[in-house]
Every structure is written in C-alpha cells, then in structure tokens.
Amino acid sequence: MKKEDTKPTLEARRAFLAKLAGAATCAGAVVGAATLGVVPAASAKTEAPSDGASFPTKDYDWTKHQWGFGVDATKCIGCLRCVEACKTENDVPLNAHQFRTWVERYVHLEGEEQVRIDSQQDPVNIEASGSEKTFRFANRYKDAKVDKAFFVPKLCNHCTHPACVQVCPTGATYKTEDGVVLVDETYCIGCRYCVQACPYGARFLNEEKGVADKCTWCYHRITKGLQPACVEVCPVGARVFGNLKDKQSPVSLFIRNNRVQVLKAEMGNAPNVFYVGIDKEVN
Amino acid sequence: MESIIHFSPYTGWVYPNETVFEWSILIAVYPYITGLVAGAFTVSSLYQVFGFERLKPVAHIALLTSLSFMIFVPTPLLLHLGHPERAFNATITPHLTSAMAMFGFFASFYVALLIVEGWFANRPYIVEQAQKRTDLLGKFYRLLTLGSYDVSEHALRYDKKWIFALAVIGIPGAHGLHGYVGFMYGSVKAREWWSSDLMAVIFLFSAIISGVSLLAVLYVATCKMRKIPVDLACLKGLAYTIWAFIMVALLLEGLEFANMVYKNREGMDMIMQYVTGPLLVPYFILQFAIGAITPFLWLSYMIWRGTTGKALIVGVTVCACLVLFSVFMMRWNVVIGGQEISKTGKGLLSYHLPLWGKEGALMAILLTTAPLGLLYVLTRLFPPWSDTATHAHS
Numbered sequence: 100m101k102k103e104d105t106k107p108t109l110e111a112r113r114a115f116l117a118k119l120a121g122a123a124t125c126a127g128a129v130v131g132a133a134t135l136g137v138v139p140a141a142s143a144k145t146e147a148p149s150d151g152a153s154f155p156t157k158d159y160d161w162t163k164h165q166w167g168f169g170v171d172a173t174k175c176i177g178c179l180r181c182v183e184a185c186k187t188e189n190d191v192p193l194n195a196h197q198f199r200t201w202v203e204r205y206v207h208l209e210g211e212e213q214v215r216i217d218s219q220q221d222p223v224n225i226e227a228s229g230s231e232k233t234f235r236f237a238n239r240y241k242d243a244k245v246d247k248a249f250f251v252p253k254l255c256n257h258c259t260h261p262a263c264v265q266v267c268p269t270g271a272t273y274k275t276e277d278g279v280v281l282v283d284e285t286y287c288i289g290c291r292y293c294v295q296a297c298p299y300g301a302r303f304l305n306e307e308k309g310v311a312d313k314c315t316w317c318y319h320r321i322t323k324g325l326q327p328a329c330v331e332v333c334p335v336g337a338r339v340f341g342n343l344k345d346k347q348s349p350v351s352l353f354i355r356n357n358r359v360q361v362l363k364a365e366m367g368n369a370p371n372v373f374y375v376g377i378d379k380e381v382n
Numbered sequence: 383m384e385s386i387i388h389f390s391p392y393t394g395w396v397y398p399n400e401t402v403f404e405w406s407i408l409i410a411v412y413p414y415i416t417g418l419v420a421g422a423f424t425v426s427s428l429y430q431v432f433g434f435e436r437l438k439p440v441a442h443i444a445l446l447t448s449l450s451f452m453i454f455v456p457t458p459l460l461l462h463l464g465h466p467e468r469a470f471n472a473t474i475t476p477h478l479t480s481a482m483a484m485f486g487f488f489a490s491f492y493v494a495l496l497i498v499e500g501w502f503a504n505r506p507y508i509v510e511q512a513q514k515r516t517d518l519l520g521k522f523y524r525l526l527t528l529g530s531y532d533v534s535e536h537a538l539r540y541d542k543k544w545i546f547a548l549a550v551i552g553i554p555g556a557h558g559l560h561g562y563v564g565f566m567y568g569s570v571k572a573r574e575w576w577s578s579d580l581m582a583v584i585f586l587f588s589a590i591i592s593g594v595s596l597l598a599v600l601y602v603a604t605c606k607m608r609k610i611p612v613d614l615a616c617l618k619g620l621a622y623t624i625w626a627f628i629m630v631a632l633l634l635e636g637l638e639f640a641n642m643v644y645k646n647r648e649g650m651d652m653i654m655q656y657v658t659g660p661l662l663v664p665y666f667i668l669q670f671a672i673g674a675i676t677p678f679l680w681l682s683y684m685i686w687r688g689t690t691g692k693a694l695i696v697g698v699t700v701c702a703c704l705v706l707f708s709v710f711m712m713r714w715n716v717v718i719g720g721q722e723i724s725k726t727g728k729g730l731l732s733y734h735l736p737l738w739g740k741e742g743a744l745m746a747i748l749l750t751t752a753p754l755g756l757l758y759v760l761t762r763l764f765p766p767w768s769d770t771a772t773h774a775h776s
Contacts, residue, residue, distance in 0.1 A: 195389075195398075196389055196398065196399070196401045196402050197398075197399060197402065198398050198399060201397075201398045216395035216726075216728065217395070218397075218398050219398070220398040220401060253397075262570075262571065262572060264479075265479045265480065266479075266480050266481065266482065266569075266570075267477050267480055268471075268472040268476065268477055268480040268482040268483035268485075268486075269468075269471040269472050269475060269476075269477055269480075269483070270475060270477040271471070286468070286471055287464070287465065287468075288463050288464065288465050288466075288468045288469055288471055288472060289463050289464015289465045289468075290459075290462070290463055290464075290472075290482065291404040291405060291462075291464075292480070292482050292566075294399075294404045295404065295405065295570055295572065295573065295721075296570055296571075296572055297572060298571065298572035298725060299397070299725070300396075300397025300398070300399045300400050300725050300726070301399070302399065303399040303402060303404075304402070304404060304464055308464075309463075309464030309465045310464055310465065311464075366571055366572070367571075380728075382648075382726060382727065
C-alpha cells in the first residue's frame with residue numbers, strides 16, 4: 100500500500116476512534132443515569148405504565164380504574180365453585196397442586212389448642228372429590244365437636260409494592276396502571292424467583308407454558324366491564340370486586356362499610372385484597 | 383418440556399401452590415459452584431496482590447480453577463429455566479430492581495476479567511508454543527498471542543502490572559459476585575429462613591473456605607498425578623487460610639441462627655421444629671459437626687503440634703474434603719431447607735431428590751464435577767505449574 104493511501108486511512112481510523120470514544124462517553128452517561136434511576140425505581144417498586152393506546156380493549160381507559168378486591172370470610176361456604184370457575188376460565192392446569200385461587204378451611208375443635216387448617220388440595224379432600232379436576236371439602240369433622248369454623252378464600256393480592264415484580268429479572272411480571280399484577284407469558288424466562296418472593300404463595304410455574312402463572316383478577320374480563328370469574332360464580336357474595344376510584348363501587352362500599360384488614364401487612368407489600376371476618380391464625 | 387411436577391408431602395398447613403418444589407438441587411449447585419469460583423480466586427489474589435509467596439505453586443491453577451468453574455456457573459440456572467432460550471432477556475432488558483438481573487452483568491464482567499488475567503499470566507507460554515509448534519495447536523496458540531510476541535523483560539514487567547491490577551479488581555469482583563448470590567436469598571423477605579442481612583456475608587465466607595479447600599485437594603491430587611513432592615509450606619499456607627476463614631464462617635452462621643432464635647418472630651416455632659427434626663442431621667451433624675467443626679479442630683491440632691510430612695498432607699486433604707462437603711450442605715440447607723419451611727409458618731414440606739432427570743442427583747453431580755474436566759483441558763493447554771512453566775511473574 101502506498102504511503103499517500105495510508106494517511107487518510109489512519110485519519111479515518113482516528114476519526115472513527117474519536118467517534119467511538121464519544122459514543123462510549125454517551126453510553127457511560129446513559130448507564131450512569133440509569134444506575135441513578137435504580138434507587139427511586141427500587142423504592143417505588145412499581146413499573147411505569149405502558150402506552151394506553153396499545154391496549155387491546157379500545158374503549159377501556161386504565162387511568163380511570165384502580166381495581167380492588169374484597170373478601171367477606173363470614174359469607175364463604177367453601178363450595179369451591181370459585182376455584183373451579185377460575186381453573187376453567189383461565190386455563191389453569193387441572194391438577195390439585197396449582198391454583199390461582201383457593202379456599203382455606205379453619206376448624207377449632209373442642210379441647211384442641213391448635214387450629215386445623217386445610218384446603219382443597221389436601222389428600223383427604225381430593226379423595227372425597229374423587230378427582231384432581233373437581234374440588235370439594237370432605238366432611239371430615241362430622242363426628243367431631245367443632246368450636247369454631249370458617250372458610251377463607253385466597254388469591255393474588257395484587258400488592259401496591261409487589262415483591263414478585265421487584266425480583267423479576269426481565270420485567271415480564273409487571274404492575275399495570277390500573278393496579279393489576281400481570282405476567283407477560285411471551286417474555287417470562289421461568290426462573291421462579293417471583294414464586295419464591297411472593298409471601299402469599301399465590302404463584303406457581305405453569306409447566307405446560309414454562310412460565311410463572313398467577314391470578315390476573317381475570318384482566319381479560321374486567322377490562323370489558325365484566326366481573327372476575329370467581330366473583331361471578333360465588334353464590335353468597337363472599338367475593339367483591341370493583342374500581343377503587345369509584346366511591347360507589349362494590350369494593351369501595353365494602354371497604355367503607357367494614358373494618359377490613361390485609362394479609363401479612365408486616366411484609367410491606369400493601370396488598371389490595373381486603374378481608375372481613377378472618378381470625379388471628381389467617382396469614 | 384419435561385414434567386417436573388412432583389407433589390411434595392407435607393405436615394401441618396402449607397399453601398396449595400407450595401406443594402410443588404420450585405427450586406431444586408440445581409439451585410443449590412449454582413451457589414456452590416459460584417462459591418468455588420470466588421474461593422479459588424481468593425487464593426490467586428493472596429499470592430498476586432498480597433504477596434503470599436508460599437502460595438505460588440497454586441496461584442496459577444487457582445486462576446484456571448476459577449475460570450473453569452465460572453464457565454459452568456450458568457449451566458444449572460439454564461437447565462432450571464422454564465424458557466432457557468429466553469435467558470438473555472435478563473441481560474438485554476434487565477429489570478433494574480431485580481437482584482437476579484444484575485447477576486448476569488457481574489458474572490459476565492468477572493468472566494471477562496478472568497480471561498484477560500489468564501491471558502496475561504500465560505502469555506509467555508502462549509508465545510513460546512506459538513513459535514515452537516507447527517501443528518494445528520500451534521495455530522491455536524498463534525491466534526491466542528493476538529499478534530503480540532514480545533516477551534522481553536520490559537514487556538513481561540508490563541504484563542505483571544496488568545496482572546496485579548486485574549487481581550486487585552478481581553478481589554471485589556469475585557467476592558462481590560458471591561456476596562451478591564447470598565443477597566439474592568437474603569433479600570427474599572417471604573422466607574424467614576433466608577431473610578437475613580447476614581446471608582450475603584455468610585455466603586461469602588463459606589465460598590472462600592470452599593474454594594481454598596478445593597485448591598488444597600486439587601494441589602495434592604495434581605502433585606500425586608505428576609509424581610512430584612507436595613510443597614508443604616504451600617499446603618500449610620492453604621491450611622492456615624482455611625482455618626482462619628472457617629472460624630469467621632462458623633461464627634457468622636452461629637450468629638445468624640442465634641439472632642433468629644432470639645428474635646423469635648412469627649413462624650419460629652415451626653423453624654425450631656424443623657431444625658430439631660428433619661434438619662437435625664443435614665444441618666447440625668453434616669454441615670456443622672462433621673463438615674466444619676471437625677476440620678476446624680483437626681486443623682487447629684495440626685497447627686498447634688506443627689504437624690508435617692505425610693500426616694499434614696493427609697490431614698489437610700481430608701479436612702479440605704470435609705469443608706467442601708460442609709459448604710455443599712450449607713447451600714442445600716439454605717436452598718432446599720428454605721423451601722421445606724412453609725411460608726404459612728404452620729407447616730413443613732419434604733423434598734425428595736430424584737436420581738435421574740435434568741433436576742436429579744446425577745445431573746447435579748455432573749454439573750459440579752464437569753468444571754474439573756474443563757480444568758484438565760486448560761491445564762494441558764496452559765500448564766499452571768510453577769516448577770516447569772515460564773510465567774510472567776515466576
């Protein structure tokens with residue numbers, strides 16, 4: 100190669116390197132800014148909402164909703180229609196170990212200090228139902244003297260500060276503007292860190308899909324003005340759902356007219372499922 | 383996808399979704415391997431940075447060991463993922479509040495650091511082979527020279543500066559990496575057994591003792607294989623290191639447990655029922671009594687009596703094996719133990735380890751020992767023996 104040819108090449112190389120250095124500086128600044136952004140992001144524990152225009156239901160405005168859920172444990176009769184409706188509506192694996200919602204039974208027997216707790220997945224209850232696809236509570240205490248007994252429906256608490264969202268390494272689990280914690284099935288890597296982080300045991304790995312699964316409050320229904328399936332089928336109105344921004348909604352009235360409490364408040368997750376009529380053992 | 387639904391038997395009251403064990407033995411293998419990486423690097427740094435001359439015979443193999451194990455760190459995680467093909471989502475679009483997302487960056491940085499430091503440390507050998515060999519391997523070495531054949535004294539001094547700088551950066555790198563793994567568990571507030579501020583430090587110290595122990599075993603084994611005498615000063619140096627760090631590791635674990643018991647928060651009754659029941663053997667007997675206290679007392683005795691010769695070699699090797707076992711048990715007791723205690727605080731689950739399958743015992747053994755195969759290949763390509771090879775700082 101001639102010397103004359105080499106010179107411009109060298110200059111071009113220098114110019115390229117100068118640009119590269121500039122780009123690196125910019126990238127450094129961006130990374131620095133992003134790092135600084137970690138602190139407020141970590142403390143806020145919620146994600147920025149995505150573009151409203153991308154929403155599948157065109158006339159739904161998520162900024163006008165803040166969904167909330169109420170559970171009146173004094174009404175629940177443990178029929179488990181909610182559990183079955185949820186499995187059907189949301190294509191939840193039909194087995195006795197993975198649920199988006201479940202019902203717990205608390206029984207105090209006469210002369211016993213410890214409360215007895217079971218749920219529909221208990222082998223005795225499975226035997227009573229005769230299937231892992233339909234559920235019922237076995238009448239196992241019919242011969243015992245029961246002091247006190249009640250049922251407690253459980254589901255994802257769609258926390259204001261969800262630990263599952265905080266730990267998700269990809270952001271596949273996120274909190275929507277209208278207060279629902281969802282999982283992007285196309286982006287979740289199936290690491291199950293969120294399953295570990297949830298204090299309420301509300302998550303599981305969907306084996307067929309290889310991704311984390313949980314209650315969505317039937318997001319596909321509520322954004323069309325319908326009720327979550329479990330609320331819809333509850334024969335006694337033990338489950339209440341609505342928009343917290345609407346002061347006359349069922350859930351707003353439920354919270355206003357009752358002394359409500361949340362589960363494991365000490366975790367700092369600020370759950371959005373509000374309970375009435377639960378006992379000290381319930382967590 | 384292979385079905386991994388295995389219903390776990392339980393006693394008491396557990397949430398329905400908990401009856402499927404989500405983090406299997408592979409998630410215990412992952413911090414174990416990462417710990418070995420950090421511990422091996424500690425030995426390398428003690429020589430390169432802090433001038434522990436007696437550790438010179440293991441300084442190079444320490445670096446290669448660290449690299450071999452580090453390359454295998456992601457494998458248990460990848461095998462465990464529901465969608466391993468999406469693994470890079472965590473690095474392409476990392477979620478900044480997630481402890482796990484940041485791990486990818488720490489790990490990548492550390493691998494790069496190990497490769498660069500290894501390159502500098504082995505450069506004289508690479509150049510020598512590149513010039514000497516004419517076969518395919520010669521091409522490989524010529525490629526590795528990256529066009530730099532200068533092995534003059536001046537150039538080697540320059541290399542040494544780089545090695546020192548990289549070793550200095552590597553100390554927070556390696557230990558930060560493993561402390562971070564501890565943080566991933568310690569920050570999970572949903573599990574009382576994990577949720578501890580001390581978890582990161584406990585992981586770090588157990589990592590150090592496991593890595594140093596691995597090197598002690600590897601050093602004795604390679605001396606036997608190469609039929610050369612064991613440098614007793616070096617072995618004693620490793621023994622002192624294990625002894626010193628095992629004290630801290632024991633103290634920290636004791637402190638954590640005492641804290642938990644003394645605070646006596648909700649669910650502690652179940653934890654006590656667990657540690658005095660199903661965990662009695664794996665925790666108190668295997669991890670502490672056999673794996674930690676026995677080697678600590680044995681090492682103390684040997685240091686006190688000035689044991690030397692074959693007794694020292696046998697003693698340190700056995701102690702190192704015990705420590706390696708103890709640290710694995712620690713990972714097991716944290717990862718599996720944490721999940722055996724229900725989040726309800728009212729029930730216990732029991733994990734049954736399958737022998738076969740991608741989350742089985744054989745796979746765990748394979749993943750833990752596979753880095754040794756890679757290490758063997760690396761030692762053939764880049765002999766780390768200070769008694770034969772010419773290295774930048776030997």
